[in-house]
Amino acid sequence: MYENRSAGRVRDKAPYFFLSYAPAPDPGDAADGARPAADKNVKEFHTDLTRAVAGLSGSLTPSALGYLDAADRGGPAMARALQSSHCFVPLITRRYFTDVYCGRQWTAFVNRARRGTLVPALWTPVPTTARPLPVDLDLPVPGRPVTPMPVHDKALDRYAKGGLYGLRQYPEHPEYYDQCVRRLAQCIVQAARRAPRPVPDDAEFADLDVPDAFATSSWHPLGIAVLAPDVDHLPPDRGDTKYGNEPRDWQPFSDGLSSPLAQRTAELARNLGFAPEIRTYDEAEAVFLGQREATSPWVLIIDPWILHDRTVADRLRAFDARDLPWVTVLTPMADDPQTRQSRDRLDALLRSTLPRRLSTGRAIQRGAVAGIDNSEAFNSRFLELADGAAQQYLNRVPLPSSTTSPSASTDSQGDQEAQP
CATH class of the missing domain: 3.40.50 (Rossmann fold)
Structure with a gap:
């Protein structure tokens, strides 16, 4: 599962976030075993989120800030990005909890030696009983001392009822979608600023030979x-x-x-x-x-x-x-x-x-x-x-999806950079 490599370059090139996504199978693809491409809407959301992260972080290389898992599912590029990313952003749908790769990515990220942050993003509504483990699907809020990006109450309501995909289909108020994306980006930037730096003996994932986090859950x-x-x-x-x-x-x-x-x-x-x-x-x-x-x-x-x-x-x-x-x-x-x-x-x-x-x-x-x-x-x-x-x-159950890190409560320099 692991291979040891020098992690010196990870500090400079680590993605701020890893967008974990369960693509829908393409019914028109006749090729056996072909990997489905990422949905057009998901690609556009990834671009929007990356740009928002770049704007809040001041990065000059936005293309390296966010990794979208789709084409290289289970490959070495995915493993490197999963190991080094500061945040794991699961794009939550019903299908997400039945996708074996998503379940393995979740397991690998939450069990890696260097702590990262889960920042769930709701794409489409998922009933509680379709979630095999506790996941807070409210729009994330950054921890103190950051002032959360303003999000309209109606945007929060529509996010809860229809997710980001629903907001994208709501042309009367496109700013609602933008507000939610910027809030997610704010949480990602804060977590990245607080993330511990890799040490030289950190291990990288060589493959995803880990259990599916969702497969063993009961009703x-x-x-x-x-x-x-x-x-x-x-x-x-x-x-x-x-x-x-x-x-x-x-x-x-x-x-x-x-x-x-x-x-x-x-x-x-x-x-x-x-x-x-x-x-x-x-x-x-x-x-x-x-x-x-x-x-x-x-x-x-x-x-x-x-x-x-x-x-x-x-x-x-x-x-x-x-x-x-x-x-x-x-x-x-x-x-x-x-x-x-x-x-x-x-x-x-x-x-x-x-x-x-x-x-x-x-x-x-x-x-x-x-x-x-x-x-x-x-x-x-x-x-x-x-x-x-x-x-x-x-x-009532403590969830692993908090956007705060208990080991970094006094590190506010990076937090201020995530402020609007």
């Missing part, structure tokens, strides 16, 4: 907790047609499907790439109250009828008082006549028990807590909110 775990009565513990006068022998048997919707809601929710979770585990609220409560460490995001499904039990309502208020963005709450409203007639009373119970959940967060989150009236709406809410809970959970 994301997801807890699904159910808070509902069973047939032996129903509120007074509540009909038993929606219930079974345990809370997990609850089925609020009459849509022709006989399986319990929790089981069907687990099937939706598997379709999203989750590994779901169904629990009752009693089994999950220790996690929700901070008495046991959370090892996954959670979805809590509540039958509002159970809130007639004051003890249960008090326990749920304790849950509501905690800030748990990695737990999403869904409240299905059963479609039987008794539930429809009692809707006002059930709404009042929800408001008194879950005031925090009903007054904070996004509108879709508040609406899911307030009540979901049919299985189609439940499925739609779950698909969006489960992914959001997973991202919130991953945000």
